[in-house]
Amino acid sequence: MEYTPVRVSTLRGDQKIDFDLYVKLPTKYIHYAREGSQFNKERIIRLKEKKVRKLYIPADQEELYQNYISLNLDNAFSKDSSASVESRAHIAQGMTQASVEEVFEDPGSESAYNHAKEVTKKYTDFLLSNDKALSSIMEIQNTDKDLAHHCTRVASLSVNLAIEIGLSDKKQLELLALGASLHDFGLYDTDLNWQRPTSEMTPEELALYKEHPKKGAESLQDKKHLDQAVITIIMEHEELGNGKGFPQGLQDKKIDRLAKIVGLCNLYDRLVTFEGRSDEEAIKQMAFDSVGSFPLENINALKKILKSL
Numbered sequence: 604m605e606y607t608p609v610r611v612s613t614l615r616g617d618q619k620i621d622f623d624l625y626v627k628l629p630t631k632y633i634h635y636a637r638e639g640s641q642f643n644k645e646r647i648i649r650l651k652e653k654k655v656r657k658l659y660i661p662a663d664q665e666e667l668y669q670n671y672i673s674l675n676l677d678n679a680f681s682k683d684s685s686a687s688v689e690s691r692a693h694i695a696q697g698m699t700q701a702s703v704e705e706v707f708e709d710p711g712s713e714s715a716y717n718h719a720k721e722v723t724k725k726y727t728d729f730l731l732s733n734d735k736a737l738s739s740i741m742e743i744q745n746t747d748k749d750l751a752h753h754c755t756r757v758a759s760l761s762v763n764l765a766i767e768i769g770l771s772d773k774k775q776l777e778l779l780a781l782g783a784s785l786h787d788f789g790l791y792d793t794d795l796n797w798q799r800p801t802s803e804m805t806p807e808e809l810a811l812y813k814e815h816p817k818k819g820a821e822s823l824q825d826k827k828h829l830d831q832a833v834i835t836i837i838m839e840h841e842e843l844g845n846g847k848g849f850p851q852g853l854q855d856k857k858i859d860r861l862a863k864i865v866g867l868c869n870l871y872d873r874l875v876t877f878e879g880r881s882d883e884e885a886i887k888q889m890a891f892d893s894v895g896s897f898p899l900e901n902i903n904a905l906k907k908i909l910k911s912l
């Protein structure tokens with residue numbers, strides 16, 4: 604039998620699956636979930652714990668999977684969807700994460716980039732039109748410290764922060780969401796174990812870590828399908844207004860406005876996802892660490908958003 608890979612992040616929501624799912628082992632495929640079963644939250648949590656990102660379907664069931672995806676997209680993004688906000692948030696987060704994974708795996712693909720752009724646009728609309736969208740999205744724990752999941756959490760916070768400080772231009776918000784979704788592209792495919800506190804890194808490891816924004820931006824610079832605003836966010840998301848950020852040590856005035864929004868949200872989510880802080884500890888530390896490094900208006904806005912979740 605021939606098999607086709609499908610991303611676990613696309614298997615979300617209450618819709619029953621009408622195809623068979625298999626797990627790939629070194630020498631064989633093992634049946635994992637039967638057609639007609641529900642792919643519930645517990646299953647997703649277990650797969651995430653095991654760091655399984657792809658499952659397999661029989662190649663002749665691919666059309667069924669495609670139908671499942673379009674119905675899921677409708678459930679999440681259609682204005683007259685009858686699904687709960689929680690279910691919509693799960694599907695929306697998963698579909699966005701999957702589109703980010705595609706770009707990370709194949710940055711040269713114009714169609715993968717355009718697909719991510721299309722999905723993040725719908726994701727932005729969803730965040731803007733639902734008061735409870737952000738809290739449902741932030742409730743999805745990133746237990747396996749997944750890079751694309753971290754990126755979508757940062758994107759979700761960034762859009763809400765931008766709205767809070769009065770940025771309302773739709774085009775800018777969409778570019779912000781896309782840039783934030785791809786901000787750590789430079790960490791994908793690196794030998795360094797970056798999924799741990801920076802305080803545990805050796806000086807050599809830290810030096811390598813500090814190259815990630817430049818490495819990411821430079822490897823995308825020659826791709827004509829990339830938006831410059833996205834490359835700037837990738838390049839400047841670790842800069843701090845006091846000049847102590849990296850890779851360039853830029854001063855506040857020189858840092859791109861959208862990159863500053865992503866930078867602050869990234870600072871918070873790094874504490875929760877990779878530095879082992881609780882949500883409350885991370886809010887406190889983010890507020891403390893960011894003074895003098897980020898605009899006060901942004902810090903207060905993010906604090907307000909996080910406390911309301």
Ligand SMILES: [Fe+2]
Pocket residue numbers: 786787815840841869
């Ligand atoms: Fe980063």
Ligand SMILES: [Fe+2]
Pocket residue numbers: 753757786787869873
């Ligand atoms: Fe990050």
